[in-house]
Amino acid sequence: MSTATTTTAGGVKVVKPTFGSFFHDYWGRVRGGDLGSLPAVIGLILLSLIFGVARDTFFSALNFANLFSQGAQYIFIAMGLVFVLLLGEIDLSAGFASGVCGAIMAILLTNHGWPAYGAIPAAMVTGIVIGFVLGFLVAKFGIPSFVVTLAAFLAFQGILLKLLGGGKNISINNAFVLKLANGNLSVAVSWALTILAIVGYAAVQLNQVRSRAARNLVTDPIGIVGMRIAGVAIVLLVATAILTQERSINPVLNSVKGVPIVAPIIAVFLIIWTFILGRTTYGRHVYAVGGNTEAARRAGIPVDRIRISVFVICSFMASIGGILAVSRANSVDPNTGGSNILLYSVGAAVIGGTSLFGGKGKAINAVIGGAVITVIDNGMGLLGYTAGTKYVVTGLILLVAASVDALARRRAASTGNR
Amino acid sequence: MAATPLLELSGIDKSFGPVQVLHDVGLSVYPGEVTALVGDNGAGKSTLVKCVSGIYTIDSGTITFEGNPVAIHNPRDASALGIEVVYQDLALCDNLDIVQNMFLGREKKRGIVLDEPTMEQMAGDTLASLSVRTVKSLRQLVASLSGGQRQTVAIAKAVLWNSRVVILDEPTAALGVAQTAQVLELVRRLADNGLGVVLISHNMNDVFAVSDRIAALYLGRLAAQVKATEVTHSQIVELITAGRSGNLGLPPEKPSEFNGDVVDITPGGDQ
Numbered sequence: 028m029s030t031a032t033t034t035t036a037g038g039v040k041v042v043k044p045t046f047g048s049f050f051h052d053y054w055g056r057v058r059g060g061d062l063g064s065l066p067a068v069i070g071l072i073l074l075s076l077i078f079g080v081a082r083d084t085f086f087s088a089l090n091f092a093n094l095f096s097q098g099a100q101y102i103f104i105a106m107g108l109v110f111v112l113l114l115g116e117i118d119l120s121a122g123f124a125s126g127v128c129g130a131i132m133a134i135l136l137t138n139h140g141w142p143a144y145g146a147i148p149a150a151m152v153t154g155i156v157i158g159f160v161l162g163f164l165v166a167k168f169g170i171p172s173f174v175v176t177l178a179a180f181l182a183f184q185g186i187l188l189k190l191l192g193g194g195k196n197i198s199i200n201n202a203f204v205l206k207l208a209n210g211n212l213s214v215a216v217s218w219a220l221t222i223l224a225i226v227g228y229a230a231v232q233l234n235q236v237r238s239r240a241a242r243n244l245v246t247d248p249i250g251i252v253g254m255r256i257a258g259v260a261i262v263l264l265v266a267t268a269i270l271t272q273e274r275s276i277n278p279v280l281n282s283v284k285g286v287p288i289v290a291p292i293i294a295v296f297l298i299i300w301t302f303i304l305g306r307t308t309y310g311r312h313v314y315a316v317g318g319n320t321e322a323a324r325r326a327g328i329p330v331d332r333i334r335i336s337v338f339v340i341c342s343f344m345a346s347i348g349g350i351l352a353v354s355r356a357n358s359v360d361p362n363t364g365g366s367n368i369l370l371y372s373v374g375a376a377v378i379g380g381t382s383l384f385g386g387k388g389k390a391i392n393a394v395i396g397g398a399v400i401t402v403i404d405n406g407m408g409l410l411g412y413t414a415g416t417k418y419v420v421t422g423l424i425l426l427v428a429a430s431v432d433a434l435a436r437r438r439a440a441s442t443g444n445r
Numbered sequence: 446m447a448a449t450p451l452l453e454l455s456g457i458d459k460s461f462g463p464v465q466v467l468h469d470v471g472l473s474v475y476p477g478e479v480t481a482l483v484g485d486n487g488a489g490k491s492t493l494v495k496c497v498s499g500i501y502t503i504d505s506g507t508i509t510f511e512g513n514p515v516a517i518h519n520p521r522d523a524s525a526l527g528i529e530v531v532y533q534d535l536a537l538c539d540n541l542d543i544v545q546n547m548f549l550g551r552e553k554k555r556g557i558v559l560d561e562p563t564m565e566q567m568a569g570d571t572l573a574s575l576s577v578r579t580v581k582s583l584r585q586l587v588a589s590l591s592g593g594q595r596q597t598v599a600i601a602k603a604v605l606w607n608s609r610v611v612i613l614d615e616p617t618a619a620l621g622v623a624q625t626a627q628v629l630e631l632v633r634r635l636a637d638n639g640l641g642v643v644l645i646s647h648n649m650n651d652v653f654a655v656s657d658r659i660a661a662l663y664l665g666r667l668a669a670q671v672k673a674t675e676v677t678h679s680q681i682v683e684l685i686t687a688g689r690s691g692n693l694g695l696p697p698e699k700p701s702e703f704n705g706d707v708v709d710i711t712p713g714g715d716q
Contacts, residue, residue: 061586238562239561239562239565241562242562242563242565242566244562244565244566245582245584306558306559307557307558307559308552308554308557308559311541311545311549311552311559312550314538314540314541314545315538315541315545315549315550317540318538318539318540318541319536319537319538319539321534321536322535322536322537322538322549323538323549323550325520325532325536326536326549326550326551327520327521327550327551328549328550386538386539386540387540439588
């Protein structure tokens with residue numbers, strides 16, 4: 028294998044990766060227990076193929092578009108849970124927190140006649156307040172998050188019932204809110220956003236290589252960077268091409284085409300949280316507290332404040348999940364955010380590659396894991412399985428993901444990777 | 446040899462409630478020298494280090510830094526003076542890479558974005574100044590490093606900030622033979638770069654291998670601070686275990702010092 032030795036600015040000799048050695052190193056990391064999203068991506072492809080072969084409607088444009096609004100709530104709650112899981116904590120109340128926030132929005136819209144621009148922020152603020160209270164109890168009183176959020180799980184379920192006047196169903200008819208989960212972008216805007224996303228991604232990747240090369244630091248081989256950009260471009264272009272097809276049964280009456288509006292909403296939050304986790308001091312400190320709390324404390328990181336903040340982020344994201352769930356269902360009922368939503372969301376984060384032991388995870392994990400969960404739910408529904416079977420299968424897959432996480436961790440310990 | 450100590454402690458007293466842990470301890474750390482701090486378990490080594498690093502506040506006594514009296518109330522004061530401690534457990538995050546660990550809590554930023562290239566460059570410079578050339582990549586996770594490499598990263602983290610005094614708490618305790626040699630070499634190099642180094646160790650071989658001066662603590666008192674070349678292995682062991690060795694060390698204990706309240710701790714004495 029040809030590896031050229033190079034010197035970084037300081038004079039520390041490091042190996043400059045070549046195209047071949049990059050894959051070799053990646054495979055080495057995977058074997059060493061650093062799996063990331065790899066199992067989830069493979070699982071997603073396999074599951075899609077299985078469902079696609081079994082039911083050709085699975086690959087229809089209509090069903091593909093459906094996946095986005097179906098999975099949005101899991102993905103949003105899971106993105107928030109990633110932060111909590113990074114600290115090795117758990118938030119069991121995120122599901123009902125999203126229900127409470129959704130209910131608050133619906134009540135303000137329908138019963139009090141608030142406009143969307145008032146009701147949506149009110150729901151988000153509710154999420155932030157919930158998160159602050161949970162985080163405060165965990166960080167300052169030292170109550171295990173499992174207990175705090177289990178109590179909150181029950182309490183929020185009660186609050187939701189009370190808000191809805193003992194279990195009534197409140198429907199909404201605000202056009203803007205309904206559009207969030209059910210509307211589509213126009214074909215032109217869809218393509219424009221896709222191109223913008225690809226150009227933006229390429230610019231960020233190339234800029235990174237350029238700024239590192241300018242300092243004479245080791246960069247990823249340019250071939251790898253090219254492949255990464257090409258991969259993202261292909262996925263986005265193919266998805267957009269499918270989604271801009273006509274998918275209405277009766278196009279003359281009611282044309283349905285374009286990227287669902289939830290897709291760019293997911294993308295925006297994915298970008299924001301990826302940026303915050305990867306490129307800011309705050310994100311670095313979240314990883315540090317998750318990796319070694321004592322080391323973080325000695326480094327002067329305000330551990331308690333970080334702990335509170337992740338719960339705030341989690342409940343905030345849950346509130347957005349709730350808003351989208353209410354939008355999708357056109358209404359809120361006592362089960363919004365209940366039943367399997369929380370478990371699917373935790374499952375999404377873990378299946379996507381976020382470790383339950385803290386310190387390892389990314390925002391993208393939630394999206395990939397959420398896609399796996401949604402595909403299972405959707406595909407098995409198309410195949411005509413009952414809810415009972417779906418739960419069993421999803422439970423098994425979550426168990427597999429958690430085992431992969433635990434085994435990878437053990438493997439990492441034995442290979443000296445942890 | 447430098448004439449004035451970089452860091453000088455004198456008359457340090459420290460009590461935890463009724464228990465006096467440090468009695469009138471003095472210690473001098475000279476630039477360009479390794480001062481070994483030895484003593485048996487419970488002799489007060491860790492307490493002394495924590496007083497210097499600002500984790501504990503001293504009850505009385507003075508701390509002089511470069512000839513000026515200073516007050517150290519918290520760890521921030523200590524780092525502002527350039528005093529860094531490498532603790533035995535290293536305080537590294539396994540899930541972060543070398544550069545991220547070295548800058549933890551003091552990240553360089555451009556606007557709100559982390560300035561990774563600058564940090565990587567500075568980390569590389571620091572490691573190179575310590576003649577560390579054994580890492581595959583500065584972006585390696587600390588989890589994948591060997592014990593000696595981790596120790597190196599922890600030490601590099603301490604010297605990154607133009608530190609003047611580096612205190613190492615048992616840096617070789619968990620290492621194998623080859624790695625111990627590497628770390629000791631690094632300790633020596635720190636001193637050769639002009640820093641004042643305090644090495645806490647139980648291992649007499651390590652102490653004699655690298656140190657210029659040896660300070661022995663005995664039951665919270667400084668038994669002696671001597672030049673390493675002027676004492677023997679067994680003298681230091683006697684200082685550690687008995688507090689004195691020949692004409693070195695504490696004066697013999699006089700019964701009068703106990704003020705009469707001698708406690709009989711002979712087993713079975715209370716029957």
